[in-house]
């Protein structure tokens with residue numbers, strides 16, 4: 001889906017995002033607004049603290065929304081994110097009709 005690697009010059013910056021009370025530190029591309037998975041990618045190389053890079057990385061997962069990213073991070077089996085997703089699902093239940 002996201003095979004744009006050659007025609008696209010990324011501008012990676014470090015971002016801190018809050019999701020269900022959990023802070024996620026990862027890299028975001030300012031050109032496309034895509035997020036990367038900090039568990040798949042070495043974010044210290046891709047977006048060192050306080051520095052913008054234009055490193056092109058092949059075969060990485062990228063995400064348009066924080067929710068998609070968190071859903072992916074759960075597949076790594078990180079207990080922290082499994083917990084986050086659970087709490088988000090709880091949220092959903094409260095407003096839902098099922």
Ligand SMILES: [Zn+2]
Pocket residue numbers: 037038039040041061072073076
């Ligand atoms: Zn990942």
